[in-house]
Amino acid sequence: MTASRVWRRPPVLAALALFGLLPVLPGEDGHWRWFSRFALAAPLPVIFHCLSRSPARRPGAR
Amino acid sequence: MVATEYDPADRTTARGAVTCRLVHKWTSLVCTAFLLLICVTGLPLLFAEEIDGWLSPGPPYPTLPAGTPNASLDRLTGLARELYPGEIITSMFLDDDEPRVVVSVAPSWRESVETRSSNHFVEFDARTAQVRDKSQAGEQRMDLLTVLFRLHIDLFADLPGNLLMAAMGVLLVVAIISGLVLYGRSMRKLPFGTIRHRRVARIRWLDLHNLLGVVTLAWVLVVGATGVMNELSRPLFALWQATDVEERLAPRRNQSPPGQGELASLQGAYDTARQAAPGMTITSVVFPGSDVGSPHDYLFWAKGATPLTGRLFSPVLVDARSGALTTILAMPWYLRVLELSRPLHFGDYGGLPLRLLWALLDIVTIVVLISGLVLWIRPRASSAAPALAEDRPDDG
Numbered sequence: 001m002t003a004s005r006v007w008r009r010p011p012v013l014a015a016l017a018l019f020g021l022l023p024v025l026p027g028e029d030g031h032w033r034w035f036s037r038f039a040l041a042a043p044l045p046v047i048f049h050c051l052s053r054s055p056a057r058r059p060g061a062r
Numbered sequence: 063m064v065a066t067e068y069d070p071a072d073r074t075t076a077r078g079a080v081t082c083r084l085v086h087k088w089t090s091l092v093c094t095a096f097l098l099l100i101c102v103t104g105l106p107l108l109f110a111e112e113i114d115g116w117l118s119p120g121p122p123y124p125t126l127p128a129g130t131p132n133a134s135l136d137r138l139t140g141l142a143r144e145l146y147p148g149e150i151i152t153s154m155f156l157d158d159d160e161p162r163v164v165v166s167v168a169p170s171w172r173e174s175v176e177t178r179s180s181n182h183f184v185e186f187d188a189r190t191a192q193v194r195d196k197s198q199a200g201e202q203r204m205d206l207l208t209v210l211f212r213l214h215i216d217l218f219a220d221l222p223g224n225l226l227m228a229a230m231g232v233l234l235v236v237a238i239i240s241g242l243v244l245y246g247r248s249m250r251k252l253p254f255g256t257i258r259h260r261r262v263a264r265i266r267w268l269d270l271h272n273l274l275g276v277v278t279l280a281w282v283l284v285v286g287a288t289g290v291m292n293e294l295s296r297p298l299f300a301l302w303q304a305t306d307v308e309e310r311l312a313p314r315r316n317q318s319p320p321g322q323g324e325l326a327s328l329q330g331a332y333d334t335a336r337q338a339a340p341g342m343t344i345t346s347v348v349f350p351g352s353d354v355g356s357p358h359d360y361l362f363w364a365k366g367a368t369p370l371t372g373r374l375f376s377p378v379l380v381d382a383r384s385g386a387l388t389t390i391l392a393m394p395w396y397l398r399v400l401e402l403s404r405p406l407h408f409g410d411y412g413g414l415p416l417r418l419l420w421a422l423l424d425i426v427t428i429v430v431l432i433s434g435l436v437l438w439i440r441p442r443a444s445s446a447a448p449a450l451a452e453d454r455p456d457d458g
Contacts, residue, residue, distance in 0.1 A: 008254050010245075010276045017280035023412065024405045025370065037412040041419050043277035047426065050255030050273055 008046050016042040079247055086240035091438060093233040094431050101428045103214040108409065108417045110207050117206065121194055123161060123187065133191040135328040138163055141191060142184050150322050152181065153348045161188040169199055171351050221296055228293035234286045238279060245276050264440045271433035274426050281423050288403035298396055299354065310389060311356055319350055319357035326385035335362040335378040338387050342366055342376065350382040359388050373401050
């Protein structure tokens with residue numbers, strides 16, 4: 001499995017989301033806190049990718 | 063709502079899948095309308111501060127020299143009593159973002175509890191003690207954000223509404239877990255994130271529901287679970303008061319509580335509380351006699367200065383007759399969990415970018431809910447074959 005597919009798997013996305021929620025717990029602000037906050041955004045490019053890669057609907061197809 | 067495959071060789075697994083599908087279907091259906099309401103009202107509430115600033119900006123603050131001290135709290139309480147003679151002060155909010163103090167007033171403690179509209183307020187500039195805004199008893203200020211907030215948390219039904227919404231949150235968690243089990247079965251023969259555009263509309267809705275549901279699963283689970291915690295905040299605080307607080311107040315049970323005319327200096331009590339909680343910021347004080355305080359003490363709520371301790375509040379009790387420190391109460395674990403669950407629910411721990419992200423994920427959740435409804439409304443073509451057909455990859 002390629003790296004680009006790994007991060008599209010549900011457990012990886014869930015782990016990223018949980019990582020993004022962690023900064024509510026520890027102390028001071030820092031770069032890693034900003035980085036982890038944006039881990040929460042991982043679902044958005046995945047949704048965009050999956051919706052855009054699917055072939056267009058063929059007219060009259062079931 | 064998610065397709066499963068019937069395998070005669072494994073009846074137990076098939077029966078489990080049918081049960082899981084039933085659980086997912088009915089837990090989802092029962093809570094979907096409530097969740098749609100919660101998601102739709104929660105969206106603008108993410109930006110409540112900005113919207114409030116636009117809708118009711120309030121009078122501007124006068125420019126004063128840096129370091130101008132705040133007015134004495136005793137002066138503010140005196141002004142509030144002059145404005146509303148014969149009424150009682152129930153609490154005071156000391157804003158740590160803006161130089162303002164909001165004093166809450168009611169005709170009596172009894173009316174304060176029994177008639178919500180009898181509670182009103184006067185807002186002062188914390189430095190000049192000028193009145194910035196005020197309301198009268200019985201005056202209903204039902205602005206847009208208040209309506210959205212009440213719909214979001216309790217449907218205007220107070221505690222029963224809180225409990226109903228908490229129950230809907232629990233159903234959501236059950237629906238997510240059962241949905242995840244079904245997702246694993248239905249996606250065995252499909253690559254992740256497949257949208258079978260060439261199949262019938264119901265299959266496309268199913269794929270969309272599965273994709274959006276699974277990628278936002280962790281976020282929805284956390285926001286849903288922390289929402290349940292928030293809905294239970296009133297019973298949890300009541301439990302704390304009936305146990306820990308009651309135990310600390312037991313020695314003074316036979317003493318008569320002080321009337322508002324017998325209260326010690328509020329400014330003095332505030333200074334005492336600040337000394338007792340160094341490095342903390344006091345954000346509010348509840349006057350003695352309140353259901354959510356002590357009959358004999360001022361109850362000051364103090365919070366820390368770091369990102370973490372700024373979420374954790376400590377209650378400081380100061381004797382309302384003598385002005386002496388009574389105690390700093392320890393918060394039980396369940397209220398600490400509640401406090402930590404709030405930023406996870408509100409998404410307010412990372413500035414505007416994080417709130418925008420919360421909004422986008424909220425919109426995705428609305429699509430998941432609507433697609434789930436579509437799947438329920440659009441019945442499958444027949445009862446037996448489609449379960450197999452729904453597992454079939456796009457063959458176009």
